[in-house]
Amino acid sequence: MARFNLRGARSSTGPSGRSPVVTTEARTRTHEGAEARLREPRSELFLLAVANLVGTDAFYEEAGARDDRFTALVRRLAVEDPAWTAGLLGWLRREGNMRTASLVGAAEFVRARLDAGADAEPGASWSNRSVVDSVLLRADEPGELLGYWTARHGRRLPKPVKRGVADAVRRLYDERALLKYDTASKGFRFGDVLELVHAAPHPDKPWQGELFKHAVDRRHGRGDDVPPRLETLAHRARLLGMPVAERRRVLQDPSCQDVFAKAGMTWEAVAGWLQGPMDRAAWEAVIPSMGLMALARNLRNFDEAGVGDDVAAQIAARFADAEEVRRSRMFPFRFWAAYRSAPSLRWAHALERALGHSLDRVPALSGRTLILVDRSPSMFPGFAFSTPNRSDIPLADQAAVFGAALAVRADAPTLVEFGQTSRRITVPRGGSVLRLVEQFGRINGTDIPSAVTRHYAGHDRVVVVTDEQTRPGWLPSNCHGYGDGMPETRIDDLIPADVPVYMWNMAGYREAAMPSGGGNRHALGGLGDAAFGLIPLLDAGRDARWPWE
Numbered sequence: 001m002a003r004f005n006l007r008g009a010r011s012s013t014g015p016s017g018r019s020p021v022v023t024t025e026a027r028t029r030t031h032e033g034a035e036a037r038l039r040e041p042r043s044e045l046f047l048l049a050v051a052n053l054v055g056t057d058a059f060y061e062e063a064g065a066r067d068d069r070f071t072a073l074v075r076r077l078a079v080e081d082p083a084w085t086a087g088l089l090g091w092l093r094r095e096g097n098m099r100t101a102s103l104v105g106a107a108e109f110v111r112a113r114l115d116a117g118a119d120a121e122p123g124a125s126w127s128n129r130s131v132v133d134s135v136l137l138r139a140d141e142p143g144e145l146l147g148y149w150t151a152r153h154g155r156r157l158p159k160p161v162k163r164g165v166a167d168a169v170r171r172l173y174d175e176r177a178l179l180k181y182d183t184a185s186k187g188f189r190f191g192d193v194l195e196l197v198h199a200a201p202h203p204d205k206p207w208q209g210e211l212f213k214h215a216v217d218r219r220h221g222r223g224d225d226v227p228p229r230l231e232t233l234a235h236r237a238r239l240l241g242m243p244v245a246e247r248r249r250v251l252q253d254p255s256c257q258d259v260f261a262k263a264g265m266t267w268e269a270v271a272g273w274l275q276g277p278m279d280r281a282a283w284e285a286v287i288p289s290m291g292l293m294a295l296a297r298n299l300r301n302f303d304e305a306g307v308g309d310d311v312a313a314q315i316a317a318r319f320a321d322a323e324e325v326r327r328s329r330m331f332p333f334r335f336w337a338a339y340r341s342a343p344s345l346r347w348a349h350a351l352e353r354a355l356g357h358s359l360d361r362v363p364a365l366s367g368r369t370l371i372l373v374d375r376s377p378s379m380f381p382g383f384a385f386s387t388p389n390r391s392d393i394p395l396a397d398q399a400a401v402f403g404a405a406l407a408v409r410a411d412a413p414t415l416v417e418f419g420q421t422s423r424r425i426t427v428p429r430g431g432s433v434l435r436l437v438e439q440f441g442r443i444n445g446t447d448i449p450s451a452v453t454r455h456y457a458g459h460d461r462v463v464v465v466t467d468e469q470t471r472p473g474w475l476p477s478n479c480h481g482y483g484d485g486m487p488e489t490r491i492d493d494l495i496p497a498d499v500p501v502y503m504w505n506m507a508g509y510r511e512a513a514m515p516s517g518g519g520n521r522h523a524l525g526g527l528g529d530a531a532f533g534l535i536p537l538l539d540a541g542r543d544a545r546w547p548w549e
Contacts, residue, residue, distance in 0.1 A: 017538040020546050021046060021525070022517030029511070031060040031378075032446055034472040035490055036511040042084060043523070044510055045073040046546070049092050050526040051508035054100040058507055059378035060469060067104075069510070074105045075112035082118070084546070085109060086126035090134035091548035095530060097329050102135040103145045110160050111153055132164025139177030142168050143188030146196060157196060166199035173199075173208065175232035176264040178215055191219025235263040244275050251281040261289040267298070280305045287311055292318060292328035296338040296351075303344050316350035325357035331527050332358040332405070333398040339434045340393075352434050355401070359433075361529045362402075363536045365410040367460035373403035374466035376419040376446035379506070395506045397437065398527060399465040402504065404436040406463060406532070416455050420445025420471070424455065448513060449473020452494045461500045461539060464491075467507035490514065492521065500539055504531075 023037035030036045039047070048070055057063045077085040089109060093102035110128045120127045136142055142165045149161060173190060182190040193199075194212050201208035210227040217223040226233045239259070242250075250256050260270055267286045271278050283305050287295070295315055302312070318324050319335075335355040339348060379396035400417075407413040407427045415425045417440050425439050448470040456462065473489035491514045495501055503514060505525040516523035522538055524531040534544050 017541045018518040018543045019516065019522040019524070019534065019538060020544060021523040023512050023515045023523075030471075030513060031469045031509070031511065032471040034449075034470045034513065035488060036468075036513055037515050038510060039512055039516075039523075041073055041077060042081065043517075045070070045077060045085075046088065047505050047523065047525040048073070048508035048510075049088065049098065049101050049105065050096055051506060052098070052101050054104050058509070059467070060509060070101065071104065071108045074108045078109040078112040079116045079118060082109075082113065082120070083124065083126060086131045086134075087546065087548040089131055091546075093135040093137055095528070095547065096526065097331065097528065099138070099141070100144075103141060104148060106132050106135040106164075107145060107149050107152065107161075110158065110164075114158055114160075128160035129164040129167070132161055133167040133171075136165070136168035136172065138181075139172040139174075139190075140181035140186065142172070142193050142197075143181075143186055143190070146193060147187045162197045165193065166197040169193060169197065169199040170202040170205075170208070173211060173215070174205075175211060175230055178211065179232065179236060179264045179269075180266060182215060182218070189219045190215040191217075232262065232264045235259070236265065239263050239265070239273060247274055248276075248281070251285045257285065257288070260286050265289070267294060278305060280307055283307050284311050287315065292324055292354075293330055293334065295319075296330070296334055296354075299338055299342040299347050303342070309346070312346055316347070319347075319350035319354040322357040322360070325354050330358060331398075332529060333393045333401050333527070334358075336397060336401050336434060336437055337393045348434065352432055355405075355433055359401075359405045359529045359532075362405045362409055362532045365406070365413075365461070365536065365539075368412040368414070368458070369406070369410045370414045370416070370452075370456055370459040370462045371403045371407050371410075372416050372418055372422075372448070372451050372455070372462070372464045372466070373399050373440065374419070374446060374448075374464070374506075375400075375417045375440060375443045377442075377444060378446065378467055378469055380442060395467065396440070396442065399504075399506055400437045400440045401433065402529075402532075403463075403465050404433045405529075408433050408436065414455060414457075414459065416451060417441065417443065418447070418451035419443025420447050420450070422451040422454055445471060447471045447473065448491055449489050449494060452491060453489075456495060459499065461502065461535070462495055463502045463504065463535070465504040465506065466513075467509060468503060468505055468511065468513040469507075469509060470513050500535075502535055502538075 021039065021043040023039050026038040028036050028038055052066060052070060054067055055063050058066060074085065089102050089105045092098050092105065109131055113128055136145065145165060149157065178190055194216055201212060207229050210229055214223055214227060214230065226237050228234065250259060267290055270282060270286045274282060278301065283302055284307060295318065332355055335351050335358060339351045375396050379399060380394045403415060407415040408431055413427050415427050416422050417425060421443055427436065446469055448464060448466065450473060497520060500520045500522065501514065503516065503523045505523055512523065515521050524534060530547055538544060
């Protein structure tokens with residue numbers, strides 16, 4: 001779990017706390033024309049990394065330009081501040097849960113340092129090799145990193161890449177991983193990876209040598225015979241050897257309830273094995289071995305198949321298990337997506353509890369809090385470009401989940417959705433976050449200054465969840481003729497200097513709508529809840545560091 005370490009403290013009359021995301025004095029304009037600041041490189045990279053899925057257009061930024069900006073920042077900081085960048089990349093894959101960005105980042109980190117002829121400093125806690133290993137957490141990722149490297153930098157693999165991938169292979173490759181990820185659709189099969197990096201079996205895994213040999217053999221069409229020691233592969237082979245007409249009988253046999261788990265079969269594998277529809281019996285047989293993400297994505301299928309209430313109760317218990325939610329590493333918006341797509345209400349309470357567990361770092365803020373949630377077109381897919389997240393859940397809904405969770409737990413919240421206009425949303429005390437998110441709509445335009453002007457009324461703090469690409473504000477506040485000779489009003493001018501403002505950046509654009517880093521002006525980011533814990537600490541004037549420090 002990510003932790004934001006703290007240093008120092010202040011009295012109520014001392015200086016405000018400093019957050020790590022810092023703007024410079026360099027001026028620019030948002031994509032909608034408002035005055036903005038640029039961030040220093042580490043801050044720009046951090047906010048981009050925690051919001052960016054490589055190869056995906058954003059509303060204001062095409063994928064190619066966005067990817068180039070990301071790789072340029074990584075390569076620059078790999079040389080200028082390698083310890084910081086190594087820490088970011090490892091954290092980004094683990095707590096940040098951003099797969100592709102961390103893989104690309106590690107590859108570019110190593111390439112930049114090799115090009116610069118730079119070695120790790122004596123006594124450093126990282127190396128080029130360890131950075132590669134640190135971002136590989138799933139068994140298909142060694143192949144994905146090699147695929148990226150060979151496409152971008154050629155087939156010659158430098159030693160740090162080979163050794164880092166080999167370290168990960170020893171850690172990640174097992175029978176279940178082979179069955180799940182070593183498929184014909186992969187550019188690099190397990191056998192390809194093993195032949196390229198020459199990984200030796202782990203000394204504490206006596207079966208791994210046979211697994212490695214079998215993976216290479218099956219890559220070259222020689223893998224029909226399964227070594228007896230590889231029991232999971234043997235179970236799978238026996239199931240695949242059954243006549244298709246007899247396979248559904250397995251679903252009715254009480255003694256075979258764990259047969260799919262022993263064979264390492266996902267629900268997709270079971271569906272293919274049956275060569276027919278997933279009916280109630282099929283789902284009830286495989287549900288015990290399904291992961292939490294797979295359960296959340298299939299609630300509608302369970303209902304349509306008529307899965308029994310006793311099995312539904314088992315699923316609900318897993319959603320209510322805080323430790324299982326933590327292990328699933330699911331972003332909070334995934335539970336909103338499951339709630340939105342599930343046709344029956346029998347899942348609602350369990351999903352509410354799961355969402356609460358995934359947002360356990362959202363604080364119960366004292367005093368009065370103004371929460372502004374951006375519902376403008378750039379926060380929704382289906383316009384000029386898609387959202388930075390490939391999910392069918394737009395940034396606007398992800399922002400609404402954060403804003404609603406903060407509001408439900410706060411002492412005295414003012415929750416507002418805004419675009420060019422704004423609307424206050426009533427927050428019932430002790431209410432449901434999922435039900436609250438349902439109340440949000442969509443509003444044209446983006447005008448943060450007008451929303452602040454209309455709704456700020458002596459609040460103790462302001463939280464804005466947005467992509468920061470606001471239109472200019474103008475004085476007087478009711479003037480809608482932008483540019484009519486009226487002075488532009490900045491967000492920073494509308495809120496007293498002693499009131500903390502937290503700008504939660506959802507999209508990672510380089511333009512910052514307000515200065516940040518100190519003076520009660522702070523920028524946060526990410527698709528998880530890690531940074532929420534900073535708010536009460538910065539309120540108290542304590543400095544925050546990067547989450548991996």
